[in-house]
Amino acid sequence: MRIISWLIWIVLLLTSCSGCYGNEAKPKEDDLLHVKSKTDHPSKKVILILVDSLMYQSIDKGIQQNKLPTLKFLIDHGQYYKDLVSSFPTMSVTIDSSLLTGTYPDQHRVPGLIWYSAKENKIINYGTGPMEILKHGVDPVLSNAMIHLNGDHLNAQTLTMYEQLNKVGLKTGSINGLIYRGTVEHTLTIPEWIKGPTSLPAELKVKGPDFLSLGSFSNPLEGVKKMPDTLTRRMGFNNEYAVESVKYLVRNNKLPDFLYVYLPELDHELHKKGPSVIDGVIKMDKQLQSILNAFGSSKEALDQAIIIIVGDSGMSAILPDGKHPVIDLPQMLHNYSILQPGAEATSATDIALAVNETMAYVYKLNTKDSLKDIAEIMKEDTRIDFISWKESGWIHVIQAGTSKEFTYKPNGDITDSYGQSWTLGSNPDVLDLHINKPQNTLEYREYPDALKRLYGALNSHEGDFLVVSAKQGYELSGESSPTHKGGGGHGALHRTESLVPLIISGTNDKPDHARIVDLKSYILRLLAKPLGKSETTN
Structure with a gap:
C-alpha cells in the first residue's frame, strides 16, 4: 500500500525533526468474539484476495517456468479469466470502491487517488507521492485517507459488500482494505508519532465489517498473535501481515462468511522495476500456498471455501x-x-x-x-x-x-x-x-x-x-x-492497464460478466447458494 508507505516516510521525517515521539495507545477490539460465521449457514465461505497490480502475463510466464505451483493448482481446479475489466481510472481506491459496491465512480463517487473538490475548493489527495503529500500537507492527506474516504467521500447511498451482507445476517471481514465501510463500530488507534505532527485524534470511531484489520491502526489479533506491524514493516500494510491474519482465522475456526484480503507488495516492485518482473508473483504464490495449508491441504481448502484471486489494474512499462x-x-x-x-x-x-x-x-x-x-x-x-x-x-x-x-x-x-x-x-x-x-x-x-x-x-x-x-x-x-x-504505471483506459486476471476455485458457478463491477453480485449469489454435492467435492 504505497499510500501508507509514503505517509510513514514523511511522518518519520517530520517527527525526527520535531521530536514528537511517545507511547503508542493499544487498540481494544473484540472482533474475534463475533466474527465466526453461523454454523448453519448453507453455503461455502468466500475468500477474495486482491493482489495489487497482478497481471495475467506474469501468471502465464511464471506457470510456464514452473515457478507458480499454487496459482497453477487453483487454475487447474477452477476458472481462469485473463480479461476481467477494471474500473476507471485504473487506480486502487477507485477500483476497490467499484469492487466492493458493484458500481462505477458515477455512483460510488470516489473519482481517483487525487481529485478536485468543488465543494471545498481544493485538491483531495489520498497519498500519491512524497513530494505531493508534503506540498498538500500531511494533515489533510492523512485525514482524507483515514477519515473522509470511507466516512464522507464514498457515497452513503451505495451499499458496500459488508453493509449488504450484514442485512442478511452474514459475517464479513476486511484485512488491510482501504475501502471497508460496514455496519459494525470499530476504533482506529493513531500512534503518538503520527498524531504529533497532525491534528488527528488518538482514536477514530469508524464503521466496518465484523472483522476489521487495518495494519497497526486496527489489529484484532493484538495480544493474541505477534504480527509484523512495526514501522520497518509498513505498520502491518504488507503481505505477511495479511496472510498471517487469514491463517489465524482459518486455524482457529474464526473465518467469516466473506473475507476480503489485500496484498500490496507486488505493486511496489512493478512501479520500480516494470511489469515484466515476476519475483514478487513467485513470493506471493508461496504465501498463497501457506493459506491453503492452513486448511490442512489444498484440496481441503477448496472443500471448505471458495477462493477468488483477482488483480486490480494492469501496468504499462514506462519508457526510460x-x-x-x-x-x-x-x-x-x-x-x-x-x-x-x-x-x-x-x-x-x-x-x-x-x-x-x-x-x-x-x-x-x-x-x-x-x-x-x-x-x-x-x-x-x-x-x-x-x-x-x-x-x-x-x-x-x-x-x-x-x-x-x-x-x-x-x-x-x-x-x-x-x-x-x-x-x-x-x-x-x-x-x-x-x-x-x-x-x-x-x-x-x-x-x-x-x-x-x-x-x-x-x-x-x-x-x-x-x-x-x-x-x-x-x-x-x-x-x-x-x-x-x-518502471511501471497505470491509470489509463487502454487494455494493458484495464484487463486483469481472475481466478475462481471451489465453485463451478461463473460470473455474469468479466468486470470488476460484476464481482459483488456474483459473490452475493455464491453466499446465498446452498451447497451441492459437486461443490463440496469440487
Missing part, C-alpha cells in the same frame, strides 16, 4: 528517461493560472490538475476558455491518447494528434456486450469501437467497456473538467506528482 516519457501538464498549460498543491482555489485560479499517473483530471475553474479550448491545446502532444469531457448530456472524446472527435451518450439503439445501450456520433474509431450495423451492436477492442467506464469517470464528481489518458509508455505529471521512468 531518454525517451521523454513524462508529459508535463503545468508546462503545457503555462498560460493559465494553475492551482498549487495544498492551496485553496480563488477567483484568480484558472485551472486545477489532479494527476493519477497515466490519467489526469484537468478542471476549468475561472478561465474564460472552454473545456474544448483547453483540449485543443493538449491534443497537440502525440504522447496523449485522448481528451474527453461532458457537455449538454453528451460525452466528447478528442483523439490527440488528429482532428477526430467522437461523441456519445447513454441510451439509444446500439447495445454493447454488457446490455448497455448507447447513442453514437461519428468517428467511433476514436475509441476503437467495432459497430455491427445490421444487428445494432458494438464490440470493445483497445478500450474495454470504454463507454460506461469513461462516462463513470466524467460523472464521478461535481465540476467542469477534462479526462486525459496517456498512450502506453507515457505518464502525466503535475507540479510535484511522482513519475516512474523506466
